[in-house]
Amino acid sequence: MKSSFVLGALSLLAASTGVSATMTVPNSLFLKSIAESVSLPMFTWSANGTHTAKGYTSKAGDKTSVEGMKEDCDNINLNKKISVDFRSDVFGPGLIGYFYKCEKIRDDTNLYWFTISSGNPSQIDKMCDPNTNYPIVFDSQHNTWWIDEPFDCTQRTSPVAHSQ
């Protein structure tokens, strides 16, 4: 049971950081601690890729939140971000997102690199579906209203693939 937590955490972190020798640290106190504190399930489905988002100063979404978008991007590049129950308004609880790189690609658009993990594969299916809609959502940390655009999944893994 404990090693399954660790495997889940390793796959979550490995896909996003490019660490290749992860299997040499199966007893990592650090990864086990993360997996336990975010309640990562025994078996996880994961995906990685990129997605874009636009930030606005109000719910009406008519004026770009220049500062909020820059702060969010800088913060992710400096500190990375793990989001537990990511967009639970859309997916329900249980999706764990890791955001580790951001780039401003247009005046009104940030591009984010993500790895996402869940014990429920239908949540990953829904997130990787380009037709999934994301209602505008308020982020008090950056005082910004966000429109998440579709998530472009480049790679997906299942628990079976993990154990090979």
Ligand SMILES: *[C@@H]1O[C@H](CO)[C@@H](O)[C@H](O)[C@H]1NC(C)=O
């Ligand atoms: C997804 O993970 C694979 C395997 O680690 C990696 O080659 C690829 O660059 C990643 N994709 C993105 C968008 O980070």
